[in-house]
Amino acid sequence: xxxxxxxxxxxxxxxxxxxxxxxxxxxxxxxxxxxxxxxxxxxxxxxxxxxxxxxxxxxxxxxxxxxxxxxxxxxxxxxxxxxxxxxxxxxxxxxxxxxxxxxxxxxxxxxxxxxxxxxxxxxxxxxxxxxxxxxxxxxxxxxxxxxxxxxxxxxxxxxxxxxxxxxxxxxxxxxxxxxxxxxxxxxxxxxxxxxxxxxxxxxxxxxxxxxxxxxxxxxxxxxxxxxxxxxxxxxxxxxxxxxxxxxxxxxxxxxxxxxxxxxxxxxxxxxxxxxxxxxxxxxxxxxxxxxxxxxxxxxxxxxxxxxxxxxxxxxxxxxxxxxxxxxxxxxxxxxxxxxxxxxxxxxxxxxxxxxxxxxxxxxxxxxxxxxxxxxxxxxxxxxxxxxxxxxxxxxxxxxxxxxxxxxxxxxxxxxxxxxxxxxxxxxxxxxxxxxxxxxxxxxxxxxxxxxxxxxxxxxxxxxx
Amino acid sequence: xxxxxxxxxxxxxxxxxxxxxxxxxxxxxxxxxxxxxxxxxxxxxxxxxxxxxxxxxxxxxxxxxxxxxxxxxxxxxxxxxxxxxxxxxxxxxxxxxxxxxxxxxxxxxxxxxxxxxxxxxxxxxxxxxxxxxxxxxxxxxxxxxxxxxxxxxxxxxxxxxxxxxxxxxxxxxxxxxxxxxxxxxxxxxxxxxxxxxxxxxxxxxxxxxxxxxxxxxxxxxxxxxxxxxxxxxxxxxxxxxxxxxxxxxxxxxxxxxxxxxxxxxxxxxxxxxxxxxxxxxxxxxxxxxxxxxxxxxxxxxxxxxxxxxxxxxxxxxxxxxxxxxxxxxxxxxxxxxxxxxxxxxxxxxxxxxxxxxxxxxxxxxxxxxxxxxxxxxxxxxxxxxxxxxxxxxxxxxxxxxxxxxxx
Numbered sequence: 058x059x060x061x062x063x064x065x066x067x068x069x070x071x072x073x074x075x076x077x078x079x080x081x082x083x084x085x086x087x088x089x090x091x092x093x094x095x096x097x098x099x100x101x102x103x104x105x106x107x108x109x110x111x112x113x114x115x116x117x118x119x120x121x122x123x124x125x126x127x128x129x130x131x132x133x134x135x136x137x138x139x140x141x142x143x144x145x146x147x148x149x150x151x152x153x154x155x156x157x158x159x160x161x162x163x164x165x166x167x168x169x170x171x172x173x174x175x176x177x178x179x180x181x182x183x184x185x186x187x188x189x190x191x192x193x194x195x196x197x198x199x200x201x202x203x204x205x206x207x208x209x210x211x212x213x214x215x216x217x218x219x220x221x222x223x224x225x226x227x228x229x230x231x232x233x234x235x236x237x238x239x240x241x242x243x244x245x246x247x248x249x250x251x252x253x254x255x256x257x258x259x260x261x262x263x264x265x266x267x268x269x270x271x272x273x274x275x276x277x278x279x280x281x282x283x284x285x286x287x288x289x290x291x292x293x294x295x296x297x298x299x300x301x302x303x304x305x306x307x308x309x310x311x312x313x314x315x316x317x318x319x320x321x322x323x324x325x326x327x328x329x330x331x332x333x334x335x336x337x338x339x340x341x342x343x344x345x346x347x348x349x350x351x352x353x354x355x356x357x358x359x360x361x362x363x364x365x366x367x368x369x370x371x372x373x374x375x376x377x378x379x380x381x382x383x384x385x386x387x388x389x390x391x392x393x394x395x396x397x398x399x400x401x402x403x404x405x406x407x408x409x410x411x412x413x414x415x416x417x418x419x420x421x422x423x424x425x426x427x428x429x430x431x432x433x434x435x436x437x438x439x440x441x442x443x444x445x446x447x448x449x450x451x452x453x454x455x456x457x458x459x460x461x462x463x464x465x466x467x468x469x470x471x472x473x474x475x476x477x478x479x480x481x482x483x484x485x486x487x488x489x490x491x492x493x494x495x496x497x498x499x500x501x502x503x504x505x506x507x508x509x510x511x512x513x514x515x516x517x518x519x520x521x
Numbered sequence: 522x523x524x525x526x527x528x529x530x531x532x533x534x535x536x537x538x539x540x541x542x543x544x545x546x547x548x549x550x551x552x553x554x555x556x557x558x559x560x561x562x563x564x565x566x567x568x569x570x571x572x573x574x575x576x577x578x579x580x581x582x583x584x585x586x587x588x589x590x591x592x593x594x595x596x597x598x599x600x601x602x603x604x605x606x607x608x609x610x611x612x613x614x615x616x617x618x619x620x621x622x623x624x625x626x627x628x629x630x631x632x633x634x635x636x637x638x639x640x641x642x643x644x645x646x647x648x649x650x651x652x653x654x655x656x657x658x659x660x661x662x663x664x665x666x667x668x669x670x671x672x673x674x675x676x677x678x679x680x681x682x683x684x685x686x687x688x689x690x691x692x693x694x695x696x697x698x699x700x701x702x703x704x705x706x707x708x709x710x711x712x713x714x715x716x717x718x719x720x721x722x723x724x725x726x727x728x729x730x731x732x733x734x735x736x737x738x739x740x741x742x743x744x745x746x747x748x749x750x751x752x753x754x755x756x757x758x759x760x761x762x763x764x765x766x767x768x769x770x771x772x773x774x775x776x777x778x779x780x781x782x783x784x785x786x787x788x789x790x791x792x793x794x795x796x797x798x799x800x801x802x803x804x805x806x807x808x809x810x811x812x813x814x815x816x817x818x819x820x821x822x823x824x825x826x827x828x829x830x831x832x833x834x835x836x837x838x839x840x841x842x843x844x845x846x847x848x849x850x851x852x853x854x855x856x857x858x859x860x861x862x863x864x865x866x867x868x869x870x871x872x873x874x875x876x877x878x879x880x881x882x883x884x885x886x887x888x889x890x891x892x893x894x895x896x897x898x899x900x901x902x903x904x905x906x907x908x909x910x911x912x913x914x915x916x917x918x919x920x921x922x923x924x925x926x927x928x
Contacts, residue, residue: 060522062531064620065694067627068702077631131641134601138608139634146627146704149620150533153612157533160544160613161856167606168860168868174602175875178595186882187889194899195878198871201906205867208913224924231538231856236920385534392535392851411527412691414698431700 058400058409063383064149065412066434073442073449074147079367081139083360087254088133090247092177093207094255094286095125096200098279099180103196105278107189113268115184117275118196121262122181128258130177137170148439150383151217151374158234158376158392159213166209172202207247215240218370219302219377226378229391234376239300242293249290253328256283257354260335261347273339280336287329302377304479305369312480313368317361324358371440372482380482381439402474402485406432420489428490429497436484436494443501458502466495524687525842531617536849539857544613545845549827551606556718557823558603562596563670563719564726565589566644568758570663573651581750583653588751590648590663592729597641597670614845615834618684625693626680627704633676640669671719678715679707685837713776717769718826723762724799728815730755731803735812742886756807759815763800770796778837788829795822866905874902 067074099118106114144152156163176199183192212235220226221238256279263279266272301309331350335342374381378389378396385397401409407418407428417428433443433452442449445458456465469484469491476483486494537544572586612619623630647662683693686709693708694700734752737743770793777783799818807815838844877898882889891899 060527060530062534062617064531065624065690066702067624067704074627081631081634127642127645130598131645132638134598135634135637135641138601138605139631141605141608142623142630142634145620145623146630149624153533153616153620154535156609156612156616157535157537158853159856160538160609161853161860163609164547164606165856165860165863167602167609168863168872170602170605171599172867172872172875174598175872175879178598179875179879183878183882185888187878188891191878191891191896191899194903195875198874198899198902198906201903201910202867202871205906205910205913208910222924229535229851229853231853232920233924235856236917236924238921238925240917240921389535393849394534411522411530412694414691414695414700416698417700434702 058395058397058404060411061384061397061401061409062150063410063412063435066431066438067146068434068438068443071442071444071447071449073438073440073447074143075367075439076449078140078143078147079360079364081136081143083355083363085133085136085140086359086363087355088129088136089206090251091254091258092125092129092133093203094251094253095121095129095259096196096203097252098255098259098282100193100197100200101282102275102278103193107193111274112189113271114275116268117263117266117271119181119184120266121259122177122184124258124262126177126181130174134174148374148381148383150385151379151381154375154379155213155217158216158231162209162213162231162235166206169202169206169209173199173206176202204248207251208244211244211247212236212240214366215243216376217374218305218366219373221300221302225376225391226387226389227391229389229393239297242297242300245293246290246297249286249288249293252286253283253290254354256280256286256332257328257347257351260342261344261351263339264342264344264347269340276335276339276342280332283332284329284336287325287332291325301369304372308369308371308480309365313365317365320357320361324354328354328358368480371480374439382436382482382484383439384482386482398483398485402487405487405490406435407490410435420493425493425496426500429493429495429500432486432490432494433497436482436486445501452498453502456498456502460499460503462492462495462499465498466491469495523842528617528687528838528841528843531621532848533616534849536851537613538851538853540850540852541614541845541848544610545831548607548610548614549831551603551610552830553820553823553827555600555603555607556827557725557820558596558600559674560718560722560725560823561729562593562600562722563667563674564722564729564758565593565596566663566667566670567722568726568754569593569647569651570660570667573655573660573663574657576653579750581747584747585751585754587651588733589726590644590651594644594648597644601637614848615684615838617843618687618838619680621687621690622680622683625683625690625704626676626707629676629704629707630680633673636669637673640666640673643669674719675710675715676707678718679710682711682714683707683709685834687841711773711776713769713773717766717773720762720766720769721822721826724759724766724803725819727755727757727759727762727803728799728812728819730758731807732812732816735810736884738809739884740886752807752809752812756803759803760800763796767793767796777833778840783833783836786832788825788832792822792825792829795825863909867909870898870905871902874898 069077099122102114102118106112141152176195180192180196180199183195187195215237216234218239219237220234222233224230224233225237259279260276263272263275266275298306298309328350372380373386378385378387378394380386384401385394387396388394397409407413407420413431417424417431420428430443437443437452440450441452441455443452445451445453456468459465469486472478473481473483474485566589569586569589572582572589576583576586643662644666647659647666650659650662689709693706730751734748734755737748774784774789774793783789799815799822802818803815835844877895878889878891881891881895
């Protein structure tokens with residue numbers, strides 16, 4: 058191997074490219090899940106309106122629909138490609154790996170997206186403009202088409218965690234990649250969650266309605282759906298935990314759940330109580346309360362959940378064969394994919410990476426720190442920020458601001474070189490490159506020690 | 522290490538799951554859909570803003586402005602979703618070019634998303650406030666949105682154009698040998714290409730207005746004089762912008778890759794000819810009832826443009842030794858069949874159902890009651906989705922059980 062297919066590196070100081078991706082992702086999850094869940098709420102409400110001759114329920118659908126056109130079909134439809142752009146610049150080889158496995162699945166999802174966008178405008182603007190039965194069929198088909206977008210993306214997202222068995226590596230078939238071990242569990246979580254989110258957002262819309270009778274009837278209809286959806290999501294989450302690979306469980310048990318579990322339980326309990334109040338005393342649900350609950354769900358529910366999923370699959374970003382640092386970690390004979398770790402160990406990143414300036418391909422006393430910084434960004438910055446005190450698993454903080462180059466080099470030449478840490482990639486580099494990284498981290502750690510305010514920050518407070 | 526060997530190494534090692542030419546065709550074809558709505562939206566935005574400013578100069582400008590605001594609102598939604606497909610297909614066969622260019626201007630790629638949200642929200646505000654009684658300052662929402670849309674178009678153009686210049690990637694990434702990982706710069710813009718494509722928004726909205734007038738002609742509640750006005754505006758817009766478009770296209774021809782083969786290519790002449798030809802057709806043949814024909818003529822022109830873009834790409838990449846024809850192929854039949862059947866079943870039936878409803882309902886004044894054929898179509902749409910989902914789960918469960926439980 059004379060060269061690896063690596064791309065240039067994009068680095069955002071302090072938060073890293075990972076948080077950029079995470080922020081866009083959370084907004085998209087909120088918007089997209091709400092829109093899919095709302096599609097089913099519309100279908101259920103409209104069926105009731107049609108069957109029980111309660112056309113006033115359509116007023117709520119129209120109102121919620123217009124709200125969704127801005128909230129979900131503006132924010133959601135833009136942040137969808139937004140996630141794509143974010144992962145493109147943060148993990149180009151990761152998203153490329155996904156696309157080259159799943160392009161037909163994504164293209165299938167695109168058909169549904171297109172149908173869905175046309176459908177939502179038709180649904181909202183044709184209320185009262187076409188006969189009720191035809192509109193009901195429109196609404197049900199829209200709901201099913203919306204859910205199909207979720208069915209299709211979940212298989213791809215689940216594969217990012219791992220295929221769950223050896224089949225895909227041997228066959229390279231999309232069948233074995235898509236219907237992976239945690240696919241159904243993951244789909245269950247998202248399907249339950251979409252109903253909760255849609256009901257919580259629906260409560261925001263309903264709480265502002267002046268027609269008290271309509272508000273009461275809508276909230277009483279929606280609340281049980283949210284409660285059942287939430288319970289189902291929790292059950293599927295517990296099942297999901299049983300489908301995770303070993304590295305994910307270690308990460309979960311040692312770093313993630315201890316910090317997030319209380320918040321997640323609190324969100325579940327508070328949301329369930331809120332929905333029950335909405336059922337029993339709909340008048341008590343006012344817009345400020347409804348908005349507060351939505352924000353609670355977003356910040357203490359969705360953000361940690363998305364962060365957990367991102368963190369759990371580390372050191373990989375795709376299918377346990379592409380590391381977060383873009384290196385192919387193993388062979389996948391079914392696709393003719395060859396691992397790159399050993400070649401890098403033998404020849405070094407400076408020789409194999411196409412985007413290294415010539416003057417930095419050889420380590421010298423003059424450029425050691427500069428080479429060290431570049432190698433650290435290439436090898437580590439997908440998961441770690443490089444600034445002391447930064448929130449994304451700051452590397453200087455991980456080494457406690459150490460000024461001991463030998464100590465850092467010992468870590469690089471020990472656990473990291475041999476892949477002994479389950480949630481970190483195996484990074485095996487020639488001695489001059491390891492030395493450059495250690496020298497650079499020592500210098501950055503020195504900067505940390507020179508800043509008393511930052512130095513006083515307990516290292517345990519940073520992300521793991 | 523040559524530039525060609527670098528790009529070939531950057532290809533995804535998993536290969537492509539079908540013939541590269543098929544993805545190329547899908548890329549070229551879906552880009553036409555995307556750019557059609559980009560151009561319509563930009564044209565509608567400009568006309569909505571102009572109409573708002575001109576509303577005191579004639580009785581129909583305010584109404585046309587409001588209508589074009591609505592067209593642009595839906596247009597943005599559609600251009601985004603339709604843009605996903607070419608974005609997807611280009612990454613299958615031109616992944617080295619696409620990813621490298623994006624990472625080199627990563628901050629702009631992310632900024633594209635943030636600004637598009639601001640721009641679209643601003644347009645929604647203009648849409649909500651664009652009434653006859655609205656104060657003049659309301660136009661600021663529209664102007665801001667239009668400016669942002671143009672900026673976003675420029676970002677997309679730059680990312681595409683930078684992908685065609687692999688010999689400069691290293692110079693951009695490490696100017697003077699010093700690496701810059703911020704992605705904070707747009708490195709290359711080919712102004713004539715960008716401005717030419719943007720200029721086509723005038724004929725796009727022009728021919729749209731001809732079809733618009735024909736579409737609403739059967740509606741007894743719509744003032745015929747308004748429709749005649751819309752037709753006249755469309756005709757002038759399509760025709761009077763054509764000299765500028767032609768000049769920009771000729772400017773672009775002076776800035777093509779060296780060698781001269783592309784300048785002499787018949788497609789270049791055809792494309793240059795299509796600009797005045799469309800204008801001449803609109804000027805001389807745009808009698809009522811022919812509006813849809815001009816839409817198709819516009820689409821034909823965009824197909825030429827899309828093929829032309831691909832021709833430039835193929836020609837440029839071949840000089841570096843990069844050809845999609847030698848991309849490793851790992852055909853994946855299950856997912857290919859999934860796509861093909863969904864395109865026909867769901868895209869055709871469900872999409873056809875929605876479009877039929879929208880089309881038919883808009884042409885009647887009161888409530889639309891579908892005939893027997895549309896009623897059958899509506900039932901078929903629901904049925905095909907139920908069958909699709911049932912198949913998806915049945916097939917998936919079988920694969921899942923095989924992999925999880927069987928040796």
